[in-house]
Every structure is written in C-alpha cells, then in structure tokens.
Amino acid sequence: MRVEGKELNSECQVENVHLKESDLKRDFNQHWSEQGFRVVPQISVIPPANWDGTLFVNSAFVRYFDHYQRGGSISEGWVTNQYCVKVGFSKISLEEMIVRDGFLTSFEQISIGIDYSEKNLHKIIEGICSLLWGKLAIRRDKVYIGIPDSRKNEVSMWENAGVDPHNIIVSDKVGYAIDLQKLKVKGEYTNIIFDRGPDNSLACSQDNCQPGCHCERFLELGDLGILEINGRKVVDHAFGLERIQAMQNGLEKVADLPWFKAGISLGTDQGLGVMESMNVADHLRTILLLASQGVEPGHKKQGYILKLLLRRVLWNWPSNSTEQFDDSARKYLEIFADHFPEFSSGQNNFIKFLKNEKASLDKLVIKAQRLIIKMLNTKRLLDPDDLKFLYETHGIPLEVSLRIRQDLCPLVVD
Ligand SMILES: [Zn+2]
Numbered sequence: 001m002r003v004e005g006k007e008l009n010s011e012c013q014v015e016n017v018h019l020k021e022s023d024l025k026r027d028f029n030q031h032w033s034e035q036g037f038r039v040v041p042q043i044s045v046i047p048p049a050n051w052d053g054t055l056f057v058n059s060a061f062v063r064y065f066d067h068y069q070r071g072g073s074i075s076e077g078w079v080t081n082q083y084c085v086k087v088g089f090s091k092i093s094l095e096e097m098i099v100r101d102g103f104l105t106s107f108e109q110i111s112i113g114i115d116y117s118e119k120n121l122h123k124i125i126e127g128i129c130s131l132l133w134g135k136l137a138i139r140r141d142k143v144y145i146g147i148p149d150s151r152k153n154e155v156s157m158w159e160n161a162g163v164d165p166h167n168i169i170v171s172d173k174v175g176y177a178i179d180l181q182k183l184k185v186k187g188e189y190t191n192i193i194f195d196r197g198p199d200n201s202l203a204c205s206q207d208n209c210q211p212g213c214h215c216e217r218f219l220e221l222g223d224l225g226i227l228e229i230n231g232r233k234v235v236d237h238a239f240g241l242e243r244i245q246a247m248q249n250g251l252e253k254v255a256d257l258p259w260f261k262a263g264i265s266l267g268t269d270q271g272l273g274v275m276e277s278m279n280v281a282d283h284l285r286t287i288l289l290l291a292s293q294g295v296e297p298g299h300k301k302q303g304y305i306l307k308l309l310l311r312r313v314l315w316n317w318p319s320n321s322t323e324q325f326d327d328s329a330r331k332y333l334e335i336f337a338d339h340f341p342e343f344s345s346g347q348n349n350f351i352k353f354l355k356n357e358k359a360s361l362d363k364l365v366i367k368a369q370r371l372i373i374k375m376l377n378t379k380r381l382l383d384p385d386d387l388k389f390l391y392e393t394h395g396i397p398l399e400v401s402l403r404i405r406q407d408l409c410p411l412v413v414d
Helices: 005-010 021-034 060-069 094-099 118-133 149-160 241-248 258-269 274-292 301-315 322-339 341-376 384-394 398-408
Strands: 078-085 106-115 143-147 168-170 176-180 185-195 218-229 232-240
Touching (some): 021 106, 021 241, 060 106, 060 232, 078 274, 094 274, 106 118, 106 274, 118 218, 149 185, 232 241, 258 322, 274 301, 274 322, 274 341, 341 398
Parallel strands (some): 143 168
Antiparallel strands (some): 078 106, 106 232, 185 218, 218 232
16 A cells, blocks of 8 residues: 655645535535435434443434334435544553543544445445535645455445555455444444544554554544444445544544534643643533433443442542632533534533532542541552452442542552
C-alpha cells in the first residue's frame, strides 16, 4: 500500500464549509431517499428487549435486528439517524475511549439497512462513494477502504465506485467480524477510513503509517456490514455523524467540534486538565441525552451506566462549593442547548441527577476517608482484602478507595 505523505499534505486544506449536524442528516437522508430508501424515525437509545440484556449499546443495526427478529424484511431499504451510547466495548475500554479521538460515550449514526443481495450491495457501495465525494465533499484520495479477507470480491466494486485502488486494503486487521452467538447474529464489516494526513497532530512520523497503525492518523468514518440475523442476510451501513462532521469541516480532531471544544474550555478555564475536561464534557452530554430519554440513575443496565457517568463527572468536577457547582452545570447546559435542542426535555433532570449524586458521593467520601485513615494507622498499604471489605461491607467502590488512598499519601503505591 502506498501513502502519498508529502503530496497529500501539500493540498491538505479541506474547504471549510461548516456543515452542521442537521445539514448532514438532511443530506444523508435525502441522498438515500433519492435511491428509493424510506426514512424511518430513530428508536429509543435504550435497546429493545430482544437485544442482549447485558449491553447498553444501541445502534442503527439494533433497529434492523429487532425488525428481522420479528419476522420482517427490509426490501425497499431504510434510512435512519440513531443516537447510541457506548461505555467501552469488546475492542476498547471506557478508559481507552476517552484518550482516543472520536470515541464518544454518545454519538449519532447516520445509517441505512436493506435485505442483502449482490445487486443491493453494488447499489450501496456506489451510493456511499457518490455521497462522500458529492454532497459531503470529502476528498477521494483521503478515503481508504479496509476489507476483511473473506470479502475480497468487494474490491472491484469499490474500485468501480471511484476509490483509488491503492487505497483499498484487504486484511482482517482493518475490517472486522462480529459473532454474537446468543443473538444469532454474525457477519463482517468493511471499514471506511479517512486519512487525516501525516501532519495531523495525532499522526505518528513512521514511514509505514497506514490504516490500522497505532496512531490516530487514520480515522474510521463508518462501515459496511453484511450480517446474518437468524439465518437471514442484511446489509448494514453507517457513518458516525460526529466523525464525518469533523472531517468534513476540515477539523484536526473530533474533539474540535464546536460543542466539544466549548465544553473542554469550560473545564480548563476552571483549572481542570485537558483530559479531565474532555471526560466531563463528553460524559455530561451523554448524561443529558439519557435524561432526555427518561433514564434514571440506578444499579442496573442503563440506570447503572447513567450513575457511572455521573460519578466519573463528579470525580473530575472543577468546583466544590454548591454555588459554583450549579453555575458550572448551567453553563454546560447552555452549550448543549445550542447544539442539541432535541435533548432539552432532559435539562431539569440533568441538574437534579448531578446534585443528588454529588450529595451522595460527598457523604460516601467522608465515610470512606474515615475508614481508610483508620486502616492506614496500622499499615502502609491497602491490600485487595481491604478494598473488598470497603466495597462489600460499606459499599465503597474500588475507584473511590483508591482515589482517597492516593489523596492521603500520593507517593505510596498500593
Ligand atoms: Zn501511524
């Protein structure tokens, strides 16, 4: 594979067209409607009951899955925009997500689904490409296609649709497989990848940098899956809206999207580090989305995810006094209200959840401090049994114990 490093770089300026989320969704939906697809509304961010109960992951695919499980088919093709929540998944933990650009705990997918046939696959590949270099004005030489070994026959389809043959990579390292036995879902995905260029701040300087590299020069914009659900085949294609939006607008990073940047600045202005500020801005947006969809903090499934995010925000929270706390929460809300009016119904609960969680966390921390100081009177380190005791007897989570231990004596490693 050839990467035209220097040449690409010289013409790397993407025209700054400032496409908004709503413009992108409109263009995507319109493009596929013109191809005969029907626009269907998104479903709740809480997955349907027949999806794996242990996951709180929704995606446009889950919508197709639900439909096929009920015995339906999608002969005319569906186009949909779907909010999704992910707090870590099989390939990347929540901690890793936060340090990598483009892995948000909530995001929107712009997606299509249709019954599989060779003809439909052709049509979709043609459609993806004409949308990318047409309405979306993504430069052709920046698009790479990563195809899994089993789908080599697709190479010519992408070539015919206008992808540079040098930018087509066949390897299981850049495409990927899923096999959810319990749900009787399996299949493989081809990845649609964007080259941010060798001079991007996230790129490594190695000559052999290519899609699949450990650095973040190459960003997956979306994918194209051929999946079997209960023995029936469906074509599932989606782009991550935020990633497309960032790259389409010529931004260096997804974290440079206006709402994200404003949220990060709000944190750093109050003395937080950049990482903490990213955590807070990302998680608060997801908390608002969940609140707007009626999720309440709890100990199971989506309620637990909401609680986890609230806790993580509060660990990083820039202010301690109640007034400062209220003031900050409202400033974040103002940012989100500008960009995501569809989340407005969650505003009251957003503030309420944060306040309640702060009150309960404050109490827990005082209790934990007392217990840990007592333990450290007799020894220097906390061992796994101590941590287990703190959790099982007093309900103090591991991360709380470790944080307090760290605060009490930062140089001692347990
Ligand atoms: Zn690299």
